[in-house]
Amino acid sequence: MTSLTDLSKLSGYSKATVSRALSGNGYVSPEARTIIQDLANELDYTPNAIAQELAAGTTKNIGVVLSYVKHPFFSQILEEILDKSFETGYKIVILPSNYDQNLELQYLEQLRKKAFEALIFTSRKISEETVLKYQKYGPIILCHKPKTKTISASYAEREIGYRDAFKWLKKQNCTNIGFLFSRYKSPTTSVTLQTYSEIYK
DNA sequence: AAGGCATTACTGACCGCTCG
DNA sequence: CGAGCGGTCAGTAATGCCTT
Structure with missing residues (x-):
């Protein structure tokens, strides 16, 4: 697998120049850019993502x-x-x-x-x-x-929506209200249920 | 000829981890 | 403990061109 160091040695340009030529950042002469890009294409060079992350921190x-x-x-x-x-x-x-x-x-x-x-x-x-x-x-x-x-x-203000929903239910004279949950394990710790209960009270 | 400026390309430090 | 992995970045020397 071809590395940036390999391209540097073969092209005669420093690693930094090769890096800049291929990334398009910084000053590189058109001649150097062409030579480096042609060499990279010829050797099927692919930047090492791990090294990029390491360098960039x-x-x-x-x-x-x-x-x-x-x-x-x-x-x-x-x-x-x-x-x-x-x-x-x-x-x-x-x-x-x-x-x-x-x-x-x-x-x-x-x-x-x-x-x-x-x-x-x-x-x-x-x-x-x-x-x-x-x-x-x-x-x-x-x-x-x-x-x-x-x-x-980042969240939606559910209290407003729940309050409106309960007001509407009250208007419809609903007295028995059931809660449906997709989470069946320990629903008492659910923030949704806690909010429901507070608004309901 | 001297000075200023832009461009080019270099060196060396650095990243965090592994391995000898 | 230090080298090495494969990159990027900062600093700087070298070069060329233009103006005075």
């Missing part, structure tokens, strides 16, 4: 923690995240959690090890205190309203 990876994939809430969020990632040149790594705290902690540890530049929790089981502890290792974004103001979050 960035992975351009964003981890997205998904508790479930089948739920429309998560698939809609994921769709928007993917759209933005294409625009900004970031790569998205899907991290399934199934609300497993150990898994969520593992993902936070990977953020600490710089496997990701940032972590997006579409939903979570771990506490906000834990999220706070890991904030110094990289941006962590939640997809629901956090109690702590120092945690970044």
